[in-house]
Amino acid sequence: MASLLIPKVEPAAMKSGFTIDSQFRPQYHFTAARNWLNDPNGLVYSNGIYHLFYQHNPQGEVWGNMSWGHATSADLVRWDEQPVAIPCDEQEAIFSGSAVADVHNTSGFGAGTTVPLVAIYTSAYSAGSRLAGRQAQSLAYSNDDGATWTKYAGNPVLDRASADFRDPKVFWYDGSAGSYWVMVAVEAMDREVVLYKSADLKAWEYLSTFGPANATGGVWECPDLFELPVDGDAGNTKWVLVVNLSPGGIAGGSGGQYFLGTFDGVAFASETTVTEGLEQDDSRMAEYGWLDWGRDYYAAVSFSNAPDGRRLMIGWMNNWQYGAVTPTSGWRSAMSLAREIRLATRGGRVVLMQAAVDPLEDGGARTYSEAGRSLPPGTRWLPAEASGDVLRIDAELEPGTAGKVGLLLRADGGERTVLAYDPGTGVLSLDRTASGNTAFHESFASVDRVAVPLEEGRLRLRVFLDRCSVEVFAQDGLATITDQIFPGETSTSLAVFAEGGGATLVSLDVVR
CATH class of the missing domain: 2.115.10.20 (Glycosyl hydrolase domain; family 43)
Known part of the structure; x- marks a missing residue:
């Protein structure tokens, strides 16, 4: 060998x-x-x-x-x-x-x-x-x-x-x-x-x-x-x-x-x-x-x-x-x-x-799953089995009447990384301005954006979290956003949210 x-x-x-x-x-x-x-x-x-x-x-x-x-x-x-x-x-x-x-x-x-x-x-x-x-x-x-x-x-x-x-x-x-x-x-x-x-x-x-x-x-x-x-x-x-x-x-x-x-x-x-x-x-x-x-x-x-x-x-x-x-x-x-x-x-x-190349495909275990859930305006925090600092998150969303819909990643109190979709502009954004330690350099805090069209009214996301990073693959890899983050050790919660109207969580799977 x-x-x-x-x-x-x-x-x-x-x-x-x-x-x-x-x-x-x-x-x-x-x-x-x-x-x-x-x-x-x-x-x-x-x-x-x-x-x-x-x-x-x-x-x-x-x-x-x-x-x-x-x-x-x-x-x-x-x-x-x-x-x-x-x-x-x-x-x-x-x-x-x-x-x-x-x-x-x-x-x-x-x-x-x-x-x-x-x-x-x-x-x-x-x-x-x-x-x-x-x-x-x-x-x-x-x-x-x-x-x-x-x-x-x-x-x-x-x-x-x-x-x-x-x-x-x-x-x-x-x-x-x-x-x-x-x-x-x-x-x-x-x-x-x-x-x-x-x-x-x-x-x-x-x-x-x-x-x-x-x-x-x-x-x-x-x-x-x-x-x-x-x-x-x-x-x-x-x-x-x-x-x-x-x-x-x-x-x-x-x-x-x-x-x-x-x-x-x-x-x-x-x-x-x-x-x-x-x-x-x-x-x-x-x-x-x-x-x-x-x-x-x-x-x-x-x-x-x-x-x-x-x-x-x-x-x-x-x-x-x-x-x-x-x-x-x-x-x-x-x-x-x-x-x-x-x-x-x-x-x-x-x-x-x-x-x-999915690091959790063979050794990972699905710890949380749900499907067909309506999302009224507001934020819904997911249970402990959906939390962690090393996760793969697969989500499919229908924005519906919401002005924005998405996920809060690595969250605890006011600390969070926000992955949001705006159906009005067709733009997916990753906001790390409140992601944790951002003060070490003036250029680090950022909001990164990419235009992503819906497919049959839906947005598919695959997100890899790994302690100091977020890698987002939208619409089966049509667009990607990769950013480092440096959150506190207790910032491990996950939430879904809708703003300004209702949306639908078609499916959500969390693997770790």
Whole structure:
């Protein structure tokens, strides 16, 4: 078994003499046992194991000493932290990138019949390096399924003499233009995605450039490019280009956008560009494709080599506006739940749909359920069996004559996170202004909004609560809102409410 090759690391929180808070540490979202993490990197599936690498500071709770941390999972839910995979040194910091299983050993890094894992990462060269100040792309490889890594002696393999050329996402292209590796990276300050090709991961040839387009209010980072069927039809596909940016997200600060279009092996052509150039039109932001409408889903990238053709994505559940000061101790930042994404036709256009890999699908138990309940104006608190700090809530609502209808999450007295739907405007909102500790940064208290049409007069919600976060999936993942919250330990109550008129609670299930 591949997992036996990788020793499990004892979590730092379990070691004698180490104090770390547990109030906010998630149960089902990955966190490093201690210290800082940010962007997911090198997501790859190999020999039955999902590998999650990530930007990590092994020495502190804020950004710095950037290295690739490493975690593994057999199910995308339970993660085992591993030793640091690719550490920084006096010459370079190890910035974001991707990893591939080089099944044909095009790189020549494989030993015998072993399929090498190859990491393609950004070398951020330090003052002591001959390339000081540059960002260029480099390789490391593993012949023991990710347990140990060796940097390629010929690094960097792609250098544009740029200070902001980073975040390579690499995949194998097999189409009318040929068969080769494609690298999708960014010139961050120029808001451009640049594409290259290679036969062996070592020598790269320029293909094309995309952008600037749509949201350009911050630097572009962490791109991804992949093909998906529309409505499950393998004969009808579109290419998805993901571009994260910070600041300039739809909810403020960090965010992720996507474009739909075609890729011919050379250039990506967008079919969903609304505005072009560096002058962003803030009045049209809601027209762009957004991965998430909350404030805490950034640097999202997908797994390479995922089984059964699934496209699985993970994002950093934080925001650069306040990421360094969130009120945790001993550790900082978590990853989102893994999400399976697909394309579907809704309202006559093709959109991205997302469904969380459910951490409670197998081990959870339904603790509260009701259906067909009228909701007169006011708030109805649910019984104790519906409360908790780690829950999945499935609700279906008919707004009826109500001006607003929704849920109060993680509530106690005046402390609450409000998930509300306004049928007059068709807008779903997540209000964390009274969610608990919001004073640690002026940008944290927020109300995030997304337009969500009713379907046959109903709104379907799936909500994941996990100690310091809320992930909302509306209308089967047509829209998502992801936000951190830091409530008091007693804030565990759940309520349903209607304002200004009556509504109907079609169904409600609580699982924990």
